[in-house]
Amino acid sequence: MIRLTIWNEYQHEKINEKIASIYPEGIHTAIGKGIDSTEVEVRYATLDMPEHGLTEEVLNDTDVLIWWGHRAHREVADEIVDRVQKRVLQGMGLIVLHSGHFSKIFKKLMGTSCDLKWREAGDRERLWVVDPAHPIAEGLGQYFEIGAEEMYGEHFDIPAPDELIFVSWFEGGEVFRSGCTWHRGQGKIFYFRPGHETYPTYYNKDVLHVISNAIRWAAPRHGARPVYGNAKPLETISPKNET
Amino acid sequence: MIRLTIWNEYQHEKINEKIASIYPEGIHTAIGKGIDSTEVEVRYATLDMPEHGLTEEVLNDTDVLIWWGHRAHREVADEIVDRVQKRVLQGMGLIVLHSGHFSKIFKKLMGTSCDLKWREAGDRERLWVVDPAHPIAEGLGQYFEIGAEEMYGEHFDIPAPDELIFVSWFEGGEVFRSGCTWHRGQGKIFYFRPGHETYPTYYNKDVLHVISNAIRWAAPRHGARPVYGNAKPLETISPKNET
Amino acid sequence: MIRLTIWNEYQHEKINEKIASIYPEGIHTAIGKGIDSTEVEVRYATLDMPEHGLTEEVLNDTDVLIWWGHRAHREVADEIVDRVQKRVLQGMGLIVLHSGHFSKIFKKLMGTSCDLKWREAGDRERLWVVDPAHPIAEGLGQYFEIGAEEMYGEHFDIPAPDELIFVSWFEGGEVFRSGCTWHRGQGKIFYFRPGHETYPTYYNKDVLHVISNAIRWAAPRHGARPVYGNAKPLETISPKNET
Amino acid sequence: MIRLTIWNEYQHEKINEKIASIYPEGIHTAIGKGIDSTEVEVRYATLDMPEHGLTEEVLNDTDVLIWWGHRAHREVADEIVDRVQKRVLQGMGLIVLHSGHFSKIFKKLMGTSCDLKWREAGDRERLWVVDPAHPIAEGLGQYFEIGAEEMYGEHFDIPAPDELIFVSWFEGGEVFRSGCTWHRGQGKIFYFRPGHETYPTYYNKDVLHVISNAIRWAAPRHGARPVYGNAKPLETISPKNET
Numbered sequence: 001m002i003r004l005t006i007w008n009e010y011q012h013e014k015i016n017e018k019i020a021s022i023y024p025e026g027i028h029t030a031i032g033k034g035i036d037s038t039e040v041e042v043r044y045a046t047l048d049m050p051e052h053g054l055t056e057e058v059l060n061d062t063d064v065l066i067w068w069g070h071r072a073h074r075e076v077a078d079e080i081v082d083r084v085q086k087r088v089l090q091g092m093g094l095i096v097l098h099s100g101h102f103s104k105i106f107k108k109l110m111g112t113s114c115d116l117k118w119r120e121a122g123d124r125e126r127l128w129v130v131d132p133a134h135p136i137a138e139g140l141g142q143y144f145e146i147g148a149e150e151m152y153g154e155h156f157d158i159p160a161p162d163e164l165i166f167v168s169w170f171e172g173g174e175v176f177r178s179g180c181t182w183h184r185g186q187g188k189i190f191y192f193r194p195g196h197e198t199y200p201t202y203y204n205k206d207v208l209h210v211i212s213n214a215i216r217w218a219a220p221r222h223g224a225r226p227v228y229g230n231a232k233p234l235e236t237i238s239p240k241n242e243t
Numbered sequence: 244m245i246r247l248t249i250w251n252e253y254q255h256e257k258i259n260e261k262i263a264s265i266y267p268e269g270i271h272t273a274i275g276k277g278i279d280s281t282e283v284e285v286r287y288a289t290l291d292m293p294e295h296g297l298t299e300e301v302l303n304d305t306d307v308l309i310w311w312g313h314r315a316h317r318e319v320a321d322e323i324v325d326r327v328q329k330r331v332l333q334g335m336g337l338i339v340l341h342s343g344h345f346s347k348i349f350k351k352l353m354g355t356s357c358d359l360k361w362r363e364a365g366d367r368e369r370l371w372v373v374d375p376a377h378p379i380a381e382g383l384g385q386y387f388e389i390g391a392e393e394m395y396g397e398h399f400d401i402p403a404p405d406e407l408i409f410v411s412w413f414e415g416g417e418v419f420r421s422g423c424t425w426h427r428g429q430g431k432i433f434y435f436r437p438g439h440e441t442y443p444t445y446y447n448k449d450v451l452h453v454i455s456n457a458i459r460w461a462a463p464r465h466g467a468r469p470v471y472g473n474a475k476p477l478e479t480i481s482p483k484n485e486t
Numbered sequence: 487m488i489r490l491t492i493w494n495e496y497q498h499e500k501i502n503e504k505i506a507s508i509y510p511e512g513i514h515t516a517i518g519k520g521i522d523s524t525e526v527e528v529r530y531a532t533l534d535m536p537e538h539g540l541t542e543e544v545l546n547d548t549d550v551l552i553w554w555g556h557r558a559h560r561e562v563a564d565e566i567v568d569r570v571q572k573r574v575l576q577g578m579g580l581i582v583l584h585s586g587h588f589s590k591i592f593k594k595l596m597g598t599s600c601d602l603k604w605r606e607a608g609d610r611e612r613l614w615v616v617d618p619a620h621p622i623a624e625g626l627g628q629y630f631e632i633g634a635e636e637m638y639g640e641h642f643d644i645p646a647p648d649e650l651i652f653v654s655w656f657e658g659g660e661v662f663r664s665g666c667t668w669h670r671g672q673g674k675i676f677y678f679r680p681g682h683e684t685y686p687t688y689y690n691k692d693v694l695h696v697i698s699n700a701i702r703w704a705a706p707r708h709g710a711r712p713v714y715g716n717a718k719p720l721e722t723i724s725p726k727n728e729t
Numbered sequence: 730m731i732r733l734t735i736w737n738e739y740q741h742e743k744i745n746e747k748i749a750s751i752y753p754e755g756i757h758t759a760i761g762k763g764i765d766s767t768e769v770e771v772r773y774a775t776l777d778m779p780e781h782g783l784t785e786e787v788l789n790d791t792d793v794l795i796w797w798g799h800r801a802h803r804e805v806a807d808e809i810v811d812r813v814q815k816r817v818l819q820g821m822g823l824i825v826l827h828s829g830h831f832s833k834i835f836k837k838l839m840g841t842s843c844d845l846k847w848r849e850a851g852d853r854e855r856l857w858v859v860d861p862a863h864p865i866a867e868g869l870g871q872y873f874e875i876g877a878e879e880m881y882g883e884h885f886d887i888p889a890p891d892e893l894i895f896v897s898w899f900e901g902g903e904v905f906r907s908g909c910t911w912h913r914g915q916g917k918i919f920y921f922r923p924g925h926e927t928y929p930t931y932y933n934k935d936v937l938h939v940i941s942n943a944i945r946w947a948a949p950r951h952g953a954r955p956v957y958g959n960a961k962p963l964e965t966i967s968p969k970n971e972t
Contacts, residue, residue, distance in 0.1 A: 085840075089841060089842055089886070091376065108840060109840040110840055111814075111837060111838040111839055111840045111913050112818060112913050112914050113818055113914060115957040115958075116957060117956060117957055117958065117959075117960045118958070118959060118960065119959065119960045126659055126661075128639075128640045128641075128660070128661050129467040129469065129640070129641065130640050130641060130642070130661075130663065131426075131646070132429060132466045132467035132468065132469045132641055133334065133426060133428070133429040133430070133431070133463075133464065133466040133467075134466065134467075135464050135466075137466055137467040138464050138465055138466055138467070139465065139467070140467040140468070141467065141468055142467065142468060142469050142470045142640075142641065151960070153614075153960060154614045154615070154616050154628075154653065154955075155614075155615065155616060155618055155628065155955035155956075155957070156616070157818070157914055157955070157957070159888065159911065159912065159913060160617070160649070160650070160891065160912065162889060163646070164646070164650070167640065167653060167661045167663075168661075169655060169656075169659060169660065169661045170655075173612055173655060174614070174655065174960070175612075175614050175616075175653045175654075175655045175661050177616065177653075182888065183374075183376060183888065183889065184840050184841050184888060185376070185841050185842060185886055186375060186376040187376070188376070220376075221376065221378050221381050222381055222382065223375045223376040223377065223378075223380055223381055224372040224375035224376075224377075224380040224381070224382070224383040224384065224385065225375065225383070225384055225385060226372065226375045226385050226883075226884035226886070227385045227846060227884075228844040228845060228846055228884070228886070229844075229846065229847070230846075230847060230848065231846045231847065231848045231880070231882060231903070328597075332598060332599055332643070351597060352597040353597055354571075354594060354595040354596055354597045354670050355575060355670050355671050356575055356671060358714040358715075359714060360713060360714055360715060360716075360717045361715070361716060361717065362716065362717045369902055369904075371882075371883045371884075371903070371904050372883070372884065373883050373884060373885070373904075373906065374889070375884055385883075385884065394717070396717060396857075397712075397857045397858070397859050397871075397896065398712035398713075398714070398857075398858065398859060398861055398871065399859070400575070400671055400712070400714070402645065402668065402669070402670060403648060403669065403860070403892070403893070405646060406889070407889070407893070410883065410896060410904045410906075411904070412898060412899075412902060412903065412904045413898075416855055416898060417717070417857070417898065418855075418857050418896045418897075418898045418904050420859065420896075425645065426645070426646065427597050427598050427645060428598050428599060428643055469640075469641035469643070470603060470641075471601040471602060471603055471641070471643070472601075472603065472604070473603075473604060473605065474603045474604065474605045474637070474639060474660070577862065615953040615955065617912075618915060618952045618953035618954065618955045619820065619912060619914075619915040619916070619917070619949075619950065619952040620952065620953075621950050621952075623952055623953035624950050624951055624952055624953070625951065625953070626953040626954070627953065627954055628953065628954060628955050628956045669860075669862060671862070672861060672862040673862070674862070706862075707862065707864050707867050708867055708868065709861045709862040709863065709864075709866055709867055710858040710861035710862075710863075710866035710867070710868070710869040710870065710871065711861065711869070711870055711871060712858065712861045712871050713871045
């Protein structure tokens, strides 16, 4: 069982009629109801909850955290951001969606500005699979398409991803590294581009399929146990004939 | 169920008494009996079999291939090597052990000389985990040790690995990138250093644990379906409102 | 002074009138005359020359080799391919252009099929810079454009590049990793997509600018000196107080 | 001419007699006098200077910044750290030495804990070159040695380096990724392990040689010019026949 927490700032949906009509229960709920929840336990957290819904207890009980934010990045408390980072380094998976590229937690884990180009003009988007053997691409065709989306274009100021899975084509003439992974500490991070609040992107079956794959990919493994700090006295080296 | 084929040139064990006493049924059998075979179906193949035991049928029926060779690299037919490469590119996992670094199949997939330094002097070896979150390191401590082994030292002339999991320390003063992964086509490749024929390395529980992990890691996923070749006429772009 | 050899199979230009009219002296000559030749010494080699113009002497005297081939990949002798590979591993830079993706030398260095999608329909191509700090992108804007080119589309079956510099957008709906680097042995490799024989691509100033940058990037450095082979007896460890 | 600023917290040298006797003018001065200063303009900055010596003016006038810190990481003002990060993203090179692994600036650029193992016991250290073609290794042999140093051991909690150049062997049984590069924004970062304050490491000719190479490698190039932000209206696509 994967314990999933979906975090959404949940602001647009409450103040903008158009957005409310697309996501009446919020983006987080649309994702939570849309993904393949087999062996996944879904919980929600939003900005307005105490500690943004991300208490120590909740985070310790989370295997994978999904993050959607846009207009309220600055309102997320630094203390909570530090807490999330710590949990990622301990092994919690993190999936950052769309405008989350400018969230405090993503910038903190990347170390770069995470800036990019954008245009709200309903561009058609094609996401091409450039790493077809990656588990996050499992079950897809050679590309999938979103009828209308906000455009994000290069240059995307991120560290070169450990794995590049999707590259987007936009009808207006741009490209974008739309599906990228990084490892930080014991945790895995997946950035996935689609999901502007004014489009019904989180009802698109391919988008939901990718998020479902990513949840499984990002779930922590019981890895090796590194040891840090002072290592004296010298660790004993075992005798030669002990194999 | 993972269908595993263990390939061994199986020469040393038949002509050298000391080696025969360590591996009376061959290195392949020691590995096959030693690994965690839960949900793994083991099959063996050796140089002397027709088509080296690697017929089209066998390869099509193999999810992961383990390769051990040393003195008879040149006797492996080029046609069979091409066949194995093709299967790796289609998604079969490949685990190359120890002196397999100089095998035709490994050199063909790497594109480099795969040369290195070596010394047969029973050096103690410590394999440090440098990527503790990797599935191949799952369940290990911070390092594990082999009492006596042939030394392999840098520089190891390989393409920079996609992931570096183990770095070996040798008492004689050398280091070596001992656990490396690469992706080629749809297939995953793991090179694992230990296993000189004159030492009982393939009875070491940590070595067997790593190989067991690697088999699971290298097993193919049902990835995306790339399409190659001539793409005309223009592929129809779906209408805008179809999300 | 960088010693550059430009290799061209030089077949299309001799048998096709349209191509001959674009490249009357051959693609190799267009490139040789078009690049920034400051501190570069240009030499040409073609398929029809003895040893394809790539004798031991020529290769030993070459710092960077440019490769263009298409219809005659199979006519390149395996012995010459092995010779070129050996020189790359020793440190010679290699720039593979366009249809050279299917050349024997490129496939040998990559270890994959190097397959891709294509369409000859005069698509407009935009090459976006995704690694703006890379020396090969020096002096460019955020993208450059080619009015009409053959389309190459993903999936491109290559090992994940060490550095991804350009991603192409095509008006027909495809994307492509158009500028990729790899390191093999001591040598550097740059694959650069543009250059179908039926378009005047090698007169495009941005294309020539990129090739000029790549020549400088790929030129060998006097690196460290690795040592291979048997390392016994134990190398003496210098006394402690010798810093 | 490369404009180099060497930053040192410069505390140990003023309060500890032993360290003062090794570095009477401070670690920064030893490095500044020891490196190959051909075409390099050296400037110093220390913690006690106003703004730690890293004013906007100084940083704008710096191509490469070297960082040594240990006991006073916390005393470095966050505002200055932000300023240094911004300059790195703009293209300034950064060389982080030894205990600088725990500096605020390094952790901010990496996004991880940067933790490691250590032992002060005068271990002999051998730094093996694993990427002999890298400019930072230029002119070295297959390894170089430091008679006695503080040990740093894996696991080193960093993002997988873009390039791994040196791996250290320690006589006590540990290994360490001692020379690592990353790219962040337009800037290059090099972490180099040696240099504990109680050893005369910064007089070692090989250590100084590596630092000299790294200064040249990290110096900014005049790269491509990315454009960020709102990209509307649609950028005009140039006409087809304009190549």
